[in-house]
Amino acid sequence: MTSSLHAVRGELLHFTADPEDAGAAAFVHHHDGLLVIEDGHVRESGPATALLPKLPADARITDYRGKLILPGFVDTHVHYAQTDIIASYGEQLLAWLEKYTFPTEARFADPSHAGEVADFFCDELLRNGTTTALAFATVHPASVDALFDAASRRRMRMIAGKVLMDRNCPDYLSDTADSGYVESKALIDRWHGRERLLYAVTPRFAPTSTREQMTLAGRLFAEHPGLYLQSHVAENRGEVAWVAELYPEARSYLDVYERYGQLGARSVYAHCIWLDDADRQRMAATGSAMSFCPTSNLFLGSGLFDLDRAHALGVRVGIGTDVGGGTSFSMLQTLNEAYKVLQLNGQRLSAERAFYLATLGGARSLYLDGHIGNFATGKEADFVVIDPQATPLMARRMHNATTLSERLFVLMMLGDDRCVAATHVLGEIRTIP
Structure with missing residues (x-):
């Protein structure tokens, strides 16, 4: 049987707590990460180097390297x-x-x-x-x-x-x-x-x-x-x-x-x-x-x-x-x-x-954090793929951004719908990249 797993590769970022309370421990960041999805839910997420060898040979992989993947x-x-x-x-x-x-x-x-x-x-x-x-x-x-x-x-x-x-x-x-x-x-x-x-x-x-x-x-x-x-x-x-x-x-x-x-x-x-x-x-x-x-x-x-x-x-x-x-x-x-x-x-x-x-x-x-909001195992696999190079100005500014915090700040100050490369609902793409 063909594997039902769908893996998405790219820069992963999601939160487990409020950074105001937990600081850097509030988020999980993988520069080259893998989000493994089964039946529309998160099966696993982590470094691509650790998870790729565990995938079946026929697993579908969507490659978003160079882009940032966040929960929807x-x-x-x-x-x-x-x-x-x-x-x-x-x-x-x-x-x-x-x-x-x-x-x-x-x-x-x-x-x-x-x-x-x-x-x-x-x-x-x-x-x-x-x-x-x-x-x-x-x-x-x-x-x-x-x-x-x-x-x-x-x-x-x-x-x-x-x-x-x-x-x-x-x-x-x-x-x-x-x-x-x-x-x-x-x-x-x-x-x-x-x-x-x-x-x-x-x-x-x-x-x-x-x-x-x-x-x-x-x-x-x-x-x-x-x-x-x-x-x-x-x-x-x-x-x-x-x-x-x-x-x-x-x-x-x-x-x-x-x-x-x-x-x-x-x-x-x-x-x-x-x-x-x-x-x-x-x-x-x-x-x-x-x-x-x-x-x-x-x-x-x-x-x-x-x-x-x-x-x-x-x-x-x-x-x-x-x-x-x-x-x-x-x-x-x-x-x-x-x-x-x-x-x-x-x-x-x-x-x-x-x-x-x-x-x-x-x-x-919304009392939905048991279902959505991050990439914890079992959560519904809703996510957005962000292109940090979406405009010439953003690309130029990102070239001079040296930390994750700085890159995120540039995204929220200069970004808009042009940055959204794709949106996935229950793992499946709902916008055209």
Whole structure:
């Protein structure tokens, strides 16, 4: 019988811990490495010289020498329905929703439009090396069906959900507390746990849900094992003030979600800028995660994320592109902006830690680190192949980079989709080199 093993050769890098805590012991690096894959999962990884002699003579080998192989990127916050409004001019959060987001999301009442955008969205993720995403759909159940169908055909890991929104939004995008619950429950039954797909209860944010809908969202989250919950919190100062008016009984914006049972393992909140330490401590204690979305925070003028305080208090943190308020599907470009946000906030982001956040850190924030995030034996073999010589400028700069840290930093500052030579999902190529 022909061997089922598939081996990939190149420069391997993956993380086993946060470099902020473990330093150089946090990552495994093989300049000439071999990733051995069987049935879509990692069988073994290590130096090519040690592993090549162990392969069967007929094992398939893909040679990526001269390129860097990393675990697939994990995007912990993105709006697939906002793909077509990326790079829209000149608003902050609340005006952005009214001017761009709501009219664009209305088009997803048409299943054919939802399907076309979902296909483009998934291909764009893969073209940028992202193999797992936590994504918002729209209020329309068909928008969720379209995204899960597109992800399933590409064998991607996708977490998504129908937006819940029953006030402070246009009538054409409003559901009700009851209809949102019923439609979400049907989608959970249809998709959650099917192949590599998982469902997220998705209240857009506290201002667009009534107390009744928030109660039912918390109920959904508690009723189904392994379910996710995603929303936004403390992105914009005007938004924070609005929440205080709508929920005067709450201590803080985050406290609104906790009052309705929406904090816990597998709950992920985008932005988390205007929080205090009491909020951060509640997120850490409940196992909730933050999605750091640097490009949208800068583009919408929202504020600067405090990674140091999140880390000091033990909060899980991943990286989100937040397209379409975010300005790039590229995780490399998103790490570029993360570095700058933290510089403005008087903090440092090493290149090693940046790539940790984009891979294993994201997987941990989604409680998926038992399945993805590094090349440990048994993990799903999702990975991205990066060409460090992708542009003349990068090639010239890399010629003068003498350490792994320096090369990684050049990648995140000068790199973009042009650096992605290939993306593999469960071991098989999903982009054309």
